[in-house]
Every structure is written in C-alpha cells, then in structure tokens.
Amino acid sequence: MKILIDARFTRLDHHDGISRYGASLIAATAKIADVSMLISDTRQLALLPNVPYTLINSPLSPAELFVAAKVNPLGADVVVCPMQTMGSWGRNYALVLTLHDLIYYEHPAPPGFLPAPVRVLWRLYHKAFWPQRVLLNRADVVATISSTTESLMAKYRLTKRPVRIVGNAPQPGLTPRDPGAGADKTLLYMGSFMPYKNVETMVRGMAELPDMTLHLLSRITPERRSELEALAPAGANIVFHNGVTDTEYEELLARTTALISLSKAEGYGLPLVEAMSHGTPVIASDIPIFREVGADAVSYVDPDSPAAFAAAVRELEAPEQWKDRSARAVRRAAEFSWDASAQRLLAAAEEAVALRARKHR
Template structure:
C-alpha cells in the first residue's frame, strides 16, 4: 500500500500538538507501509523522520484548493491529512481527513501564529457546524484521536463518513523514573496560555503551596505573561520559562511531583500521557477527555477551584501515595503506543480504499 501523509502542518522550530502527532504517525507508519510525506518548507525536515518527501504549496496558500492535482501524480493508494482542510478538487485517490477536537466552537480564539486573514476565517468558520460538515464529507474516512471527540462528531452529525480512531501516544523509548527515588517539590505546566487552558487556577492555588515551585514551561507573549504575573499570590514561587527543549522538559519531568493541566476543554491532553509514561503523576481537571486518557491514574479536580488543586498536590506530598500514583501512571501510559496507532491508520486506509472503489463502481454503473 502506498500512503502519502501530509506533513505540511509540521512546525519549523519546535513541535506543537498537531506537528508532533503527524511526525510520530509518519515515523510509525513508515515501518509498515510505503510512505511519502508532503512538505512545503525544507526546514520542516528537522522535525520529521527520514522518509521520502515531495514539496508542494503551503496549506495556507490560495492554491491549496488545487493541491490534489499535484498529489494525483504521486500514485498514492490513500492520502492522509492530520487536519481536515486539505484541498481535494479533482482528487483520484482515497482520502482520510482528521478532526482532532471541537474546542474552537466553544473557545473560538485562533492560534496567534496564523496570518490575520486566516484568523478571521477561523472565527467565522467556528460560528456554525455546516462548514465542518462540508470539509469532512469530502473524505472517504474521517480519523480522530479519542472516543470523546468521536462521540461529539456523532452528536453534532458532522459527517456521513465512517469515523475511526487513530490515537495519540507518547514518544517511544521513554524510561520511567524510579518511584523509590521520590520527587522534588516542583509542579509543571506544559501547554499554551490561551484562556481555556485555565492557567489562572493553578497560579491562584499556589497561595497554599509556598513550599512548591510551579514551572510554566511553554512560550508566552510578554502581554500574557504580565497578565499572569499580576495574579501570582504573595510568597508563591511561579517561574516562567518561555520555552524549554525536549531534553530540559524530560529532566524536569523526571523530578517533578506532578504535571498539572486544569483546562476547561481539551482535544486530547498529550502532556498527560508524556508525564505518565515517565512515572510522573498528573493532576488534571475533571473533564471527559482527561477521564478517557488518564483513567484511574490521574488526580482529578474541579478546574475552577484553586483549593481543590492545592489539596491534590498536598495528597501527592505523601510518599507512599506519590509512589502508588507513579506506578499507576506508567501502567496507564503503556496503553498508548504509536505502533498501534499506525496499525489503526492502516486499517482505516484499507477501509477508505474499499469505500472509494465501491463508490467509483457505483458511479460507472449509473453512467
């Protein structure tokens, strides 16, 4: 089977969630099938596996409408896009489009790195569900990363196409920490600082945790940093790192008491799985997607309650409790695996090919 995977959403400096998902899926799938990547900037190759690639236009370009004309020439059995926006006019291949989550219908602020015209279209797009239906119904199969999103797709009737899970997973080769070694009194947050991420609750909770340090690891704009610094409680130790390398992140996870994520909504929560794979306990908001990902390994709290957050940290301050959570975290994270995700993708690809073949045969009989 020849598969083309769209890698044009790969970042050129550091991975975000979509970028890491696509890169990891390409690496795992290329071990099982003939895979070619689509890129639009050679700098993307630094964050991608050593797999054959073809240069095409940016996915944000107006000519994206006609990208299928270039992709047709590659002779792919199936094309996989980790987003749902790929151009399809005139395509002659089976197609899998991906919808990760529906967060932006409830929280419509677009990512800041997008050009201004695209941000405007983003907001307009998320004011109704019919544009999403138009995009998804161009595919043969729709992929998503969680049962939570699968249920939402069904609830809002976003597609008539089959919806299949192609799961997310932590990076392979992680060595879990030794629970007996204990932990430093440090707490970590890895994620954006958009309002729905609810970083404010964890900062306010630090008023009761003066013996702990909260490390905010991700890149942050000066304006957003000033907003958050203004609410840091007196005497609390909150450190802004403005970005860390993967190596630095791993080192911090290897000694932290817990990773924290108090989002009001989330598409998946990859930092949770990354932390759990290393044996670092997680404290997270009690929302459906985190329950799906964390099961009984995560400490769930009310995302609007700084006191609940602080109490969960105090509970993990008990060494036997912390060690129990650490072991449970490793066991849970082992259930997420990129090789399994690649097998899920191949199964979906076979289904997409069969569906397109049946559709084509039906069209010929009608003619």
C-alpha cells in the same frame, strides 16, 4: 498500497500537538507500509522521520484549493491529512481527513501564529457546524484521536463518513523514573496559554503552596505573561521558561512532584500521557477527555477551584500516595503506543481505498 501523509503542519523549530502527532504517525506507519510525505518547507525535515517527501505549497496558501493537481501525479492510493482542511477538488486518490477536537466551537479564539486573514476566517468557521460538515464529508474516512471527540462528532452529526480512532501516544523509549527516588517540590505545566487552558487556576492555587515552585514551560507572549504575573499571589514561586527543549522537559519530568493540566477543554491531552510514561503523577481537570486518557492514574479536580488543585498537590506529598500514583501512571501510559496507532491508521487507509473503489465502479 502507497500512503501519502500530509506533513505540512509540522512546525519549523519545535513540535506543537498536531506537529508531533503527524510526525510520530509517519515514523510508526513507515515501519509497516509504503509511506511518503508532503512538506511545504524543507526546514520541517529536521522534525520529521527520514522518509521520501515532496515539497509543495503551504496548507494556508490559496493554492490549497487546487492541491490535488499536485498530489495526483504522485501516484498515492490514499492521502492522510492530520487536519480536515486539505484541498480535495479533482483528486484521484482515497482521502482520510482528521478532526482532533471541537474545542474552538466553545472557545473560538484562534491560535496566534495564524495570519490575520486566516484568524478572521477561523472565527467565522466556528460559528456554525455546517462548514465542518462540508469539509469532513469530502473524505472517504474521517479519523479522530479519542472516543470523546468521536461521540461529539456523532452528537452534532458532523459527517456521514466512517469515523475511526487513531490515537495519540507518548514518544517511544522513555524510561520510567525510580519511584524510590521521590520528587522535588516542583510542579510542571506544558501547554499553551490560551484562555481555555485555564492556567489562571493553578497560578491562584499557588497561594496555598508557598513551598512549591510552579514551572510554566511553554512559550508565552509578554502580554500574556504580564496578565498571569498580575494574578500571582504574593510570595508565590512561579517560573516562566518561555520554551524548553525535549531534553530539558524530560529532565524536569524526571524529578517533579506532578504535571498539572487544568484545561477546560482538550482534544486529547498529550502532556498527560508523556508525564505518565515517565512515572510522573498527573493532576488534571475533571473533564471527559482527561478521564478517557488518565483512567484511574490521574488525580482529578474542579478546574475552577484553586483550593482543590492545592489539596491534590498536598496529597501527593505523602510518599506512599506519590508512589502509588507513579506506578498507576506507568501502567496506564503503557496502554498507548504509536505502533498501535499506526495499525489503526493503516486499517483506516485500507478502508478509504475500498470505499473509493466501490464508489467509482
């Protein structure tokens, strides 16, 4: 079976969540199956594994409506897309589309990197569920990354197609830190600064943590930085990195007290799993997806309470409590792997091929 995976959502300079998800799945699946990929810019290859590829149009181009005409000659038995927007008109292959989450129905502000016309369509698209149903029902099988999203898809009847979970995982080869080495008085946040990420609560909570330094690692616009700086309590130690390399991120994870995520909505929460794989404790908002990912390894807090966030940090200052959370984190992270996700993807791809064959008998 020939599997073609759409890698056109890979970023050009650094991974975001979907970019890393796609690249990691390609690398893991290529070890057990005949895999090639689609790209839309050769610069994407720097962040992708060394597998055969075909260069075609951007997934944001109007030509996407007719992309099957370019994909059909490639001879794939099944095409897997890490998004749900891939064109499908006239295809002669099985198709697996992916829905990561339903965040943008509750928080409709689109990502800033999208072109202005696409941002307008984005908002319109998320005002009703029927456009999502139209997109997903074009597939033979729909993939998602968590049981939480799977349940929401069922609740809103988003697709008639089989839904299969192909989860996220930490990067392989990460070495857990030495719990006996302790931690420095820092806290890390890795993620965007969109409103639903709720960075405001942790910034306000720093009023009760004057001896701690909060490192905000991701890239941020000057306007958003100014908004958060205006909220910062007097004397709070907050560092805006405006982007870090993977190496810098791992070095910070290896000595910090905890990784923080007080988001009010998430599709998965990959930074949680990345931190846990290092043995770094996590403090997270008490929402269903974080409970699914973190189980008993994470300290859960009310995302609207700066005081609850600060109290959770103070609990980790006790050496035995920190060591316990670190050990739990490593055990929990070991339950996730890209190899296991690749096996699930392969099973979903085989199911899609079988369903399409049955439909066209």
